[in-house]
């Protein structure tokens with residue numbers, strides 16, 4: 001082997017080593033969130049917590065204490081027909097970015113108030129609120 005060939009071999013070896021090390025450390029990356037609240041699966045929390053958050057946040061002032069709607073906001077009982085958990089969380093964080101369909105056009109005409117954005121609320125809590133809304137069943 002010439003000197004040049006030796007150097008090339010050494011460099012190739014180093015690159016390979018760094019590459020393997022890079023892969024290994026990537027796989028070891030740990031997520032400290034034990035639950036991904038942006039996930040589509042519901043949080044393991046009972047509905048009482050969802051309702052108390054909804055009360056605390058003031059959703060009921062427009063959507064009604066029974067969440068069946070007032071003249072300031074629609075009923076939330078049909079939300080599960082239209083939203084997945086993920087979409088609902090995204091919507092609550094930024095309702096004005098939602099590209100309205102006919103349903104939302106009708107809401108705009110019917111309600112003078114607008115749905116406020118709740119991006120100041122912890123995403124974990126929005127997940128709990130979303131779970132509650134998606135669990136509402138008409139009796």
Ligand code: HEC
Nearest residue numbers: 057058059062072073074079082107108111113114115116
């Ligand atoms: C100031 C009144 C007001 C408050 C407070 C409010 N909303 Fe709304 N919300 C509305 C209005 C009005 C709409 C109809 C859409 C629009 O016009 O933006 C709406 C729409 C919605 C929708 C979509 C309904 C559908 O049919 O898809 C959901 C879900 C929702 N709100 C949940 C909430 C939650 C949860 C809270 C509390 C964290 C909340 N809202 C607080 C007024 C309000």
